Amino acid sequence: MNLTPRIKEKRWDLSLEEKIFEKWQKDGIFSFNKRSKKPLFSIDTPPPYVNTPVHIGHAYTYVWMDIMARYKRMQGYNVLFPMGLDKNGLPIEVQTEKEFNIRMSELSRQNFIEKCRSLLEKYGDISLDTFKKLGLSCNSWDKKYELGGRYDTDDPEYRRLTQETFIHLWKKGLIYEGIKTVNYCPVCKTAISDAEVEYVEDYTDLNYIKFKLKENQEDIVIATTRPELLCACKIIIFNPNDERYTRLENKHAIVPIYNYDVKIMSHPYAKPEFGTGLVMICSYGDYGDVRLLRELNIEPTYTIDENGKMKESAGKYSGLSVLEARERIIKDLEMMGLLLKKERIKHRTPICERSKNPIEFIAMREIYLKQVDYKDEILKMADEMKFYAPESKQILIDWINSVSIDWVISRRRYYGTEIPLWYCINCGNVILPKPGKYYQPWKEPCPISKCPKCNGKDFKGEERIFDTWFDSSTSEVYILGYLWDKNYFKRNFPCSIRPQGKEIVRNWLYFTLLKSYHLFRKKPFENVWIHMHVVDEKGEKMSKSKGNIINPQDVIKRYGAEGFRIWTCLEGDITKGDIRCSFERIEGHAKFITKLWNIARFVSIFPRVKAKPKETDKWILGELSKLIEDVKKSYDEYAFSDAATLIRDFTWNLFASNYIEMVKARAYGQEFSKGEQRAAWFTLNECLRTILLLFAPIIPFLTEHLWSTIYGGKSIHHKRFPKAKWDKSLNQLTQKVVDFNSYVWNKKREEGLSLKDPIRVKVPEELMIFYEDLKAMHNIID
RNA sequence: GGGCCAGUAGUCUAGCAUGGUUAGGACGUCGCUCUUACGCAGCGAAGGUCGCAGGUUCGAGUCCUGCCUGGCCCA
Numbered sequence: 001m002n003l004t005p006r007i008k009e010k011r012w013d014l015s016l017e018e019k020i021f022e023k024w025q026k027d028g029i030f031s032f033n034k035r036s037k038k039p040l041f042s043i044d045t046p047p048p049y050v051n052t053p054v055h056i057g058h059a060y061t062y063v064w065m066d067i068m069a070r071y072k073r074m075q076g077y078n079v080l081f082p083m084g085l086d087k088n089g090l091p092i093e094v095q096t097e098k099e100f101n102i103r104m105s106e107l108s109r110q111n112f113i114e115k116c117r118s119l120l121e122k123y124g125d126i127s128l129d130t131f132k133k134l135g136l137s138c139n140s141w142d143k144k145y146e147l148g149g150r151y152d153t154d155d156p157e158y159r160r161l162t163q164e165t166f167i168h169l170w171k172k173g174l175i176y177e178g179i180k181t182v183n184y185c186p187v188c189k190t191a192i193s194d195a196e197v198e199y200v201e202d203y204t205d206l207n208y209i210k211f212k213l214k215e216n217q218e219d220i221v222i223a224t225t226r227p228e229l230l231c232a233c234k235i236i237i238f239n240p241n242d243e244r245y246t247r248l249e250n251k252h253a254i255v256p257i258y259n260y261d262v263k264i265m266s267h268p269y270a271k272p273e274f275g276t277g278l279v280m281i282c283s284y285g286d287y288g289d290v291r292l293l294r295e296l297n298i299e300p301t302y303t304i305d306e307n308g309k310m311k312e313s314a315g316k317y318s319g320l321s322v323l324e325a326r327e328r329i330i331k332d333l334e335m336m337g338l339l340l341k342k343e344r345i346k347h348r349t350p351i352c353e354r355s356k357n358p359i360e361f362i363a364m365r366e367i368y369l370k371q372v373d374y375k376d377e378i379l380k381m382a383d384e385m386k387f388y389a390p391e392s393k394q395i396l397i398d399w400i401n402s403v404s405i406d407w408v409i410s411r412r413r414y415y416g417t418e419i420p421l422w423y424c425i426n427c428g429n430v431i432l433p434k435p436g437k438y439y440q441p442w443k444e445p446c447p448i449s450k451c452p453k454c455n456g457k458d459f460k461g462e463e464r465i466f467d468t469w470f471d472s473s474t475s476e477v478y479i480l481g482y483l484w485d486k487n488y489f490k491r492n493f494p495c496s497i498r499p500q501g502k503e504i505v506r507n508w509l510y511f512t513l514l515k516s517y518h519l520f521r522k523k524p525f526e527n528v529w530i531h532m533h534v535v536d537e538k539g540e541k542m543s544k545s546k547g548n549i550i551n552p553q554d555v556i557k558r559y560g561a562e563g564f565r566i567w568t569c570l571e572g573d574i575t576k577g578d579i580r581c582s583f584e585r586i587e588g589h590a591k592f593i594t595k596l597w598n599i600a601r602f603v604s605i606f607p608r609v610k611a612k613p614k615e616t617d618k619w620i621l622g623e624l625s626k627l628i629e630d631v632k633k634s635y636d637e638y639a640f641s642d643a644a645t646l647i648r649d650f651t652w653n654l655f656a657s658n659y660i661e662m663v664k665a666r667a668y669g670q671e672f673s674k675g676e677q678r679a680a681w682f683t684l685n686e687c688l689r690t691i692l693l694l695f696a697p698i699i700p701f702l703t704e705h706l707w708s709t710i711y712g713g714k715s716i717h718h719k720r721f722p723k724a725k726w727d728k729s730l731n732q733l734t735q736k737v738v739d740f741n742s743y744v745w746n747k748k749r750e751e752g753l754s755l756k757d758p759i760r761v762k763v764p765e766e767l768m769i770f771y772e773d774l775k776a777m778h779n780i781i782d
Numbered sequence: 783g784g785g786c787c788a789g790u791a792g793u794c795u796a797g798c799a800u801g802g803u804u805a806g807g808a809c810g811u812c813g814c815u816c817u818u819a820c821g822c823a824g825c826g827a828a829g830g831u832c833g834c835a836g837g838u839u840c841g842a843g844u845c846c847u848g849c850c851u852g853g854c855c856c857a
Contacts (some may be wrong), residue, residue, distance in 0.1 A: 010820070098816085104805090167806065199857090287857070348857095392787055395855070402785095402856065502787095502854065532854080537793085539852075570808080572795060577788055585794065588809040594822050602819030645796085649807075658820080668818080745825055748815095755817050 003668070006710050007601040011594050014560040021135060023723070030069075031045075031716055032080055032139040032148025034481075034488065041077035042495045043069060044476040044525070046508070047084030047153055049093040051127040055542065056532040056581055057501075059134055059552035060568050063642060064531070065499050066136045067569075070697035071635045074721040080148055082479050083131065083138040084684075087120045087154035088416045089468035091189065094355075095119060096415075108385065109414050109442060116415045120154070130552050135561045138377070147481045147488070156438040159417040161478050162471045163214050165433035166409075166420065171178055171432075174370045174518055175409075181283075181290055181313045184362045185352035186308030186322075190412040195357060197350050206346045208274055208340040209333060211236075214261045216253040221340055223275025225347060227333065228325040229282035231314045232301040233259050234293060237267040242277050245599075252736055255337050257329070258315065258730060263322055267292070285359035288349065295397075302363040322360065332753050366462070367410035367419065371514055376453055378513050381523040388638050389575040392502060396513075399506040407511070408471045416465030422446040426456030435756050456701060465513035473511035476524050494522060499529040531574045537582035552579055558583070561701045563590030569644035569698055592648055593702060596695070599656050600688055600706045608685040608711070611678035614666075615730070615769040620659040620683060622731045623650065624690055625724035631694050632721065640698065647694050654734070658741055665776035672772070693722045733766060740767055744778045 024030065045065055048054050069081040082117075096116045097103055104112050132141065139148030145157050152158060169175050182191040208223050209230075222236060233255050238245040245266075252261040262280075269292055270279045283300030284290050293300055303313050310325045312318045317325040333339040349358050371378075379400050387393040410419060420439040424432040433439055433447045441461025450457060478497040481488050500508055509528065516524035535541055536548040543549070555564050567589040571579055613621060625648045634643035666672045667680040689711065696703040696716050707716040744761055753759060758781045763774055774780065 005819075007819090011822075291857090389787095391787065398785060398856075506855075532787090536851085541853085570794090580794075583791080585809060588794095591809090591822050595820070596821035598823085605819080641795090645807080653807095656819085657824085664818090667844095692835085742825085749825065754815080 001255060003605050005601045006604040006705065007597070008452075010598070010601070012560070012597045012702055012705075013560070014073065015019065016635040016705055017133070017135065017561050020469070020704055021132060022702050022719075024137075024715075025122050025141070025717070028668055029717060030073075030081070030137040030139055032081075032118075034147050034485075035079065036078040038076055038082060040077040040481060040492050040496070041069075041072040041079040042476075042492065042497070043082075044479060044495045044498045045082060045084060046476065046500045046504075047086035047472070049086045049089075049091055050127050050129060052121040053123055054130050054552065055534075056550045056555070057542075058127075059130060059555070059564065060530050060534050060574060060579065061499065061501070062131060062136055063134055063565050064529075064574065065132070065636075066608050066700075067093070067640050067697045068499070068529075068638060069137050070700060070717065071721070073717065074693070074696065074719065076720065079137075079139075080479065081136075081138050082148050082151065083125050083128070083136070083141065083155065084151045084475065084479070085127065086468075087124070087152050088471050090118055090413060090415075092590040093413060093415050094334065104414060112414050117154075121722070124152070130556075131675075133553070133556050133561055135566070137700070146484065147479075151478065153468075153475075154415070157483065158471070158478060160436070160438040161474055161483055162417045162466060163439060164483075165474050165477070165515060166466070166470070167432060167435045169369060169515075169518055171467055172518065175367060176370070177365055177367050179363050179365055180368070180405070180408075181302075181361050182363065182364050182366055183350070183352075183359045184306070185355055185357055185359055186306075187355040187357040188352060188413070189306070191408050191410070192352060192359070198353045198357075199348050200351055202349055203344055203348060204349075205330075206343040206345045207330060207333075208276065208343070209256065210338040210340060211256060213248070214254050220248070220253060220278060221276045222278045222280050223343075224280055224285075225345075226282060226285040226326070228317065228322060229285050229303060230255055230280075230329065231317075232282045232284075233262055233280045233635045234298050234300070234305045235262055235281045235296070236264045236280050237270045237281060237292075238264070238277055239272045240266040240268060241272045242266075242270070242272040244272075244277060248278075251575065256333065256336070286361075288555050290361060291677050300363075304360045304362050306364065310362060350488065366408045368406040369409050369470075369518075371403060371407050372405065374514070374517060375403060378510075378517055381513055381517060384523050385525055386527045388527065388529045389573075392505070392528070392575070395502055395505045395530070397511060399510055407467075407514070409467050411467055412464055412466045414465070414615050416468060417471050419462045419464050419466060421462040422455060422459040424451040424456045424463070425458040425460055426452040427451060429453040429456075431459065463579045464611070469507045469511045473515045475511060476516075477519075493520065493524075495525050497527040497529055498525040499531070500546070502530050502532055505530065529575065532576070532578045534580045534581050535684075537580050537584075539578065539580055550583075551600065555583075555586060559590045560593075560701075561587050562593050562702050563587075566590065566592060566644065566699055568779070569640045570648065571641075573639060573641040575638070592652070593658070593699070595652060596699075597706070599651065600710065602690075603684045603688040604710045606681040606684055608689075609678050609681050611675065611682040613683055614676055614679045614773075616659070616662050616773045617679050617683035618727065618736070619730040619733060619770070620655065620687060621726035622728040623654055623734060624687055625726040625728050626731055628690065628694065628722050635697070635721075644698055647691060651691050654738070655691070658738060659687070660684070661741070662770065662773040662777050666773060675778075690722045692716060693719060717754065736764060736767055740764060740774070741777075744780075748778075 045066055069079045073079050095300055096119055100115055140150050143150050154451060183197055184191050204225050206223050206225055207227050208221050211220050211222055211419050213220055236253050249266055250263045251264050253264055254261050272542050281289050281292050283293055301313055303311050304322060305311050308321055310317045310320050317328060323729055351358050382396050418440050420433050420441060422441055431446055433446060442463045446459035480492050512524050516522060563586060567586040570589045627646060630646050631643045663680040666676055669677045692707050693704045703716050748755060748759060754778060758779045760781055
């Protein structure tokens with residue numbers, strides 16, 4: 001018998017990862033088979049936005065998605081695991097303006113779009129390279145218009161779907177255009193959704209301005225941060241408990257400069273301690289104004305136009321920017337002796353998430369998708385989906401409950417999916433094209449030649465594009481093949497799982513539910529997996545300005561994909577909280593790779609044979625059965641952290657430290673019969689095979705290499721997940737075995753004996769069934 | 783200001799739903815060992831007022847209340 005290990009090297013070679021990945025690609029072992037009889041498990045992976053290369057958080061969460069895909073394959077599913085890249089929207093426009101040092105408005109639309117594309121290509125390639133190095137088992141890395149194909153959200157085919165959903169929603173009467181108060185960013189020159197509004201604290205002047213009471217010419221003083229909105233003052237309020245002003249109830253104040261009068265009333269929104277306690281409500285200075293005037297049902301006067309300039313209603317200030325108007329009006333009030341004082345205060349200002357510029361509230365004609373009327377139905381759908389972790393569901397519910405206006409889906413930008421509409425120049429009739437084609441109305445002729453209403457022949461194409469979430473919220477429809485095979489889509493919708501970050505629950509997840517309800521009256525997902533964030537080792541958010549960003553490529557270079565992958569599992573569960581990332585800890589966890597390697601190297605000395613297990617073998621096989629059951633339970637709940645910890649602890653602490661030591665002599669054939677030796681060989685291999693199978697979803701490169709080197713045959717990633725088939729009755733002895741071995745090791749140490757030296761110890765009665773192995777292991781003398 | 787989540791040794795984490803001996807494990811640290819898979823090893827040790835303060839209870843990491851800190855979201 002030639003007892004040399006089939007694994008020769010003493011440790012895992014990182015360069016093998018690339019070779020194994022290439023082989024997977026060559027053999028196409030993860031490619032998607034549409035005709036498979038297996039049940040479908042579909043994963044609606046979040047296309048990362050590629051204005052910059054993917055970061056460590058992407059690397060972490062995509063590894064977890066990959067574990068889902070690999071585990072489900074081992075459970076007998078046909079797994080749809082596509083890779084998509086998100087390329088629509090503002091971030092790339094902003095990035096393009098920065099990198100080329102240009103402004104969107106100075107270039108032709110076509111020219112600007114091409115500049116955006118060139119950047120997207122560059123960053124997209126870097127991102128895909130990182131994902132490949134991580135060993136993701138996506139169905140395809142090449143862009144293909146078929147199930148499992150890699151996709152881009154700015155691709156004509158994807159945009160065709162976005163436009164088709166719009167056409168259907170339009171036909172259902174769910175789309176309307178109307179004048180509404182919108183958040184408007186004067187810098188981005190576009191209406192933005194509530195979701196794109198941020199807040200900053202900054203300093204501003206609180207101006208104390210004299211008004212005259214109409215009834216008796218008495219002076220009252222009102223403090224405001226927005227004096228330029230005096231022309232749009234609608235009402236003045238004070239707190240009902242503020243006794244200074246109860247006498248003013250239902251009286252009227254004359255607005256200075258403009259000399260019209262407004263009503264004074266009490267309202268709890270006014271805070272007595274702010275300014276003088278008297279507050280003017282204008283249309284619109286802030287969200288409070290919007291809310292209050294809506295509540296009181298008062299028609300607004302819009303005083304700011306789309307360029308951030310004052311409109312005619314501002315009188316002599318019309319045409320000025322908001323800030324210019326503010327300065328001028330303050331000067332005028334001062335000259336008229338109406339400005340009592342200025343006070344510097346800290347103020348929360350709503351700003352545009354992209355440009356960081358204060359937003360204004362203006363009237364614009366925008367396109368809306370109805371949502372307010374359907375909140376109950378959407379809540380019901382949310383309730384039908386299973387959430388991991390369950391607490392995350394609350395984020396969605398809270399958001400749905402807070403929705404108060406319909407969704408503005410139009411944007412006045414260039415790099416996005418065009419809204420497919422034309423307008424008859426003669427009569428204004430709206431032309432909605434047929435689905436089936438990707439339309440670019442700003443540069444294409446209208447698909448019909450004559451207006452059905454007035455026979456007019458001239459049309460103007462719509463120039464606006466969709467909110468990017470209008471694209472993204474249809475990803476699950478795209479990946480399930482709606483464009484190419486409606487029957488397949490119908491059979492397999494809803495999608496099995498949506499994995500995504502908690503910060504985009506209110507847009508990506510919510511809008512997907514909304515569109516799914518409108519289009520199909522069905523929940524889009526069976527399961528939703530919500531993750532938190534990867535932060536730096538101090539628990540702080542990673543950001544360019546802090547310089548604490550960890551590049552996943554660096555981590556892979558140092559520890560390999562396998563080191564990184566096992567770290568993602570052993571470090572904790574990202575659905576339960578943020579994960580801290582430190583190189584020291586990745587390095588620590590990566591040591592297990594070497595440990596497993598050497599366990600496999602040892603076992604690979606002995607051939608895989610059939611034999612009847614001895615008592616010690618039965619004991620570890622019982623523990624192995626328990627492990628399989630526990631690990632399956634964890635995998636089923638996407639609790640990969642639990643799964644990895646269980647396998648690791650079994651492998652290191654029970655199997656390697658105790659079982660292997662107990663049977664080493666027997667496996668080498670010292671003072672044991674052939675049958676007993678073969679029993680050890682059998683059990684060692686049985687355990688190793690199971691450990692490799694259990695670990696295959698988490699560390700796919702290492703397990704693939706060990707499996708093929710020792711056992712040959714087809715890829716481990718085409719194997720089924722192991723079944724628990726061994727009797728577990730000896731598991732009750734596990735703690736006693738571990739304690740006894742520990743006791744003997746300790747005793748030898750205390751007595752200054754080497755591990756080989758003989759020792760006189762009493763083996764506990766219940767462990768006597770393992771006596772032969774224990775005796776050989778510790779060199780026990782009677 | 784409101785909602786949700788988290789807070790357990792230097793670091794990470796299990797336990798909390800169903801309260802019960804000494805709070806389990808890992809990394810790191812320290813000490814020892816030489817053992818025919820592994821020194822990226824083996825064995826062992828030290829290290830905790832379970833965020834703070836009350837309350838319920840014979841008994842609280844676990845249940846209740848309040849507070850503090852951090853994160854995300856909303857206003």
